[in-house]
Amino acid sequence: MANTHENITSVTDKDAHPFEHDENIDSKEDHQHLEDGSNNAPVGADWNEVRNDAIKAEEVEHAMSVRKALSVYRSAVLWSAAISLVIVMDGYDTGLLSSINGIPAYRQKYGHYSGTAKGGYQLNPAWQTAITEASIVGNFIGIFISSWFQDKYGYKRTIQIGLVLLTGFIFIVFYAPSVQVMFIGQLLCGMPWGAFSSSAVSYASEVTPISLRGYLTTYVNLCWVVGQFIAAGVLKAVADRTDQWGYKIPFAIQWVWPVPLFILATLAPESPWFYVRKGRLADAERSVTRLAKKGEDADPTQIVAMMVRTNEVELKNRPGTSYLDCFKGSDLRRTEIACFAWAAQIMSGTSFANQPAYFFQQAGFSTSNSFNLNLGAKALAFIGTCGSWITLTYLGRRPVFVIGLGTLTVLLVLVGAVAFPAVHNQNAGWGQAALIILWIFIYDFTVGPVTYAIVGEASSTRLRSKTVGLARNLYNVSRIIAGFLYTYQVNPTGWNWKGKAGFFWGGTCFVAFLWAYFRLPEFKGRSFRELDILFERNVPARKFKSTQVSEEDEQ
DSSP states (O other): OHHHHHHHHHTSSSOSSGGGOGGGOOSHHHHHHHHTTGGGOOOTTHHHHHHHHHHHHHHHHHHOOHHHHHHHTHHHHHHHHHHHTHHHHHHHHHHHHHHGGGOHHHHHHHSEEOTTSTTSEEOOHHHHHHHHHHHHHHHHHHHHHHHHHHHHHOHHHHHHHHHHHHHHHHHHHHTOOSHHHHHHHHHHHHHHHHHHHHHHHHHHHHHSOHHHHHHHHHHHHHHHHHHHHHHHHHHHHHTTOOSTHHHHHHHHGGGGSHHHHHHHHHHSOOOHHHHHHTTOHHHHHHHHHHHSOOBTTBOHHHHHHHHHHHHHHHHHHOOOOSTGGGGSHHHHHHHHHHHHHHHHHHHTTHHHHTOHHHHHHHTTOOHHHHHHHHHHHHHHHHHHHHHHHHHHHHHOSHHHHHHHHHHHHHHHHHHHHHHHHHTTOHHHHHHHHHHHHHHHHHHHHTHHHHHHHHHHHHSOSTTHHHHHHHHHHHHHHHHHHHHHHHHHHHOTTTTOOGGGHHHHHHHHHHHHHHHHHHHOOOOTTOOHHHHHHHHHTTOOGGGTTTOOOOTTTTO
16 A cells, blocks of 8 residues: 555645645645645545545445444454543533532522521522633633634643643632632633543544444443533532531542543544644554554544545635634525534423432422432433444434433423422422433433434534534523523522423423424435535435435536
8 A cells, every 4th residue: 555655745835744844835725725624625536546446435334333343443442441531530520510509508609698588598690600600601611712722732732731720720620718719719720621622532432333323422422421420429428518628528539630631632542633624644554553452444544535525625625724614605594503412402491400409409308318319310410321332323413312312301291290299299299309300311212312423423624623512512501591590590589480491491402303303414424425425415404314426426
């Protein structure tokens, strides 16, 4: 395959390793030419050899079974799983902030006494909302910064810097003397968490072959669930403490993660797609060598050729890589799908049903029972996410997502209906709790994990970091709005709707169901090149699965 490597090298401009030889860059324009990846344009007949290698690599990926892929790409699976562990912290923080209001010592420290409210001490609804949403605002800022950083320096460096910053920001949260300082600390912590949330799913979608892509992107959701489960267990352990350590211990545990994760990020290979976009094809080939076991099922030169070919298809269609390019041509539709798929998680009622501990307390359950139910719910979420890999295998993305939203709509309406007898009947309250727990299981069996697969596959490869960033930020904006509404809906000093809020979230979930039915395509089994072509041809969502893509379609 030596000649093939020479051919791939020849389609780059001036040098296959442009940033390793800066003396070859004669002007600012030349530097930009290399930066945007346009140095991969084909030159003369050499492109035919590269294209043939690309076709072979894509055919091998399509024919590769899951079992074979696990064998050949064992290293890719392990590195993707390792990088995705940064999401454990995001899940832990989300679980912590959504339920720490159930800790009496926390409410006493940062709240005020209300003789009419259950539990004695309560946070002012405005500050409860502000603290819960502070990390989301930080997420929003961090994602925009990290999206640029990912394009410039790669996923590894982005994660490393985020981990260093997070280690320092946790000190502010741990020692916060007032609710105002707690708000600032959570705001700053949210910035690296935002970088992690956008980096992990992009990395997972780029380092794995077609047959494994859905599993590794949904594994990101599993890491999020694991973080929530750990948070639920920690909160259960400290629930009965009346001193300051009742809320300080949960915050201190966040220091466990950064050091080992920094080591893993340092050792992990960078995404070969990043190197291809930069024109660093030798680095891309070395990265593929670390991710796949070299052989007839994984020839690094052919795999890099496949990436070059996909990159070239996207360059011909729309070469830009700015946020504005995410809203041009077929990329507008791809941005819509990624954004609304993630927003659908919030519209499906996560701010209401996926924060059970505080809800259970306000519904009349004791602190101990509330956290027991919360822990059990998170365990079911873990089981549901693992089970989603079965549905992904046999059904794909679209059916699971659509059916999941429809089922969640029904459950939320039932929660609202049961809220009326639950005011005077404790048994009805337990029925309401059972519906919430069932909602959590169904959500993490369908919508929760599948969203990550959809977002990881919807964007073009050249706009992936920008599109994923925009999608995650629409999710964050939705979380802020939903968090504000949820706090006032459930807080006894707010609107005090309690379970009746299920009607509201059932309505938003139904809207998400309608969008998914009419607008969400099926991505299962498609290479990134095939997805590029299907979007360029404007194939309707419900025909994505059946539409054939030939080798000549990029012409």
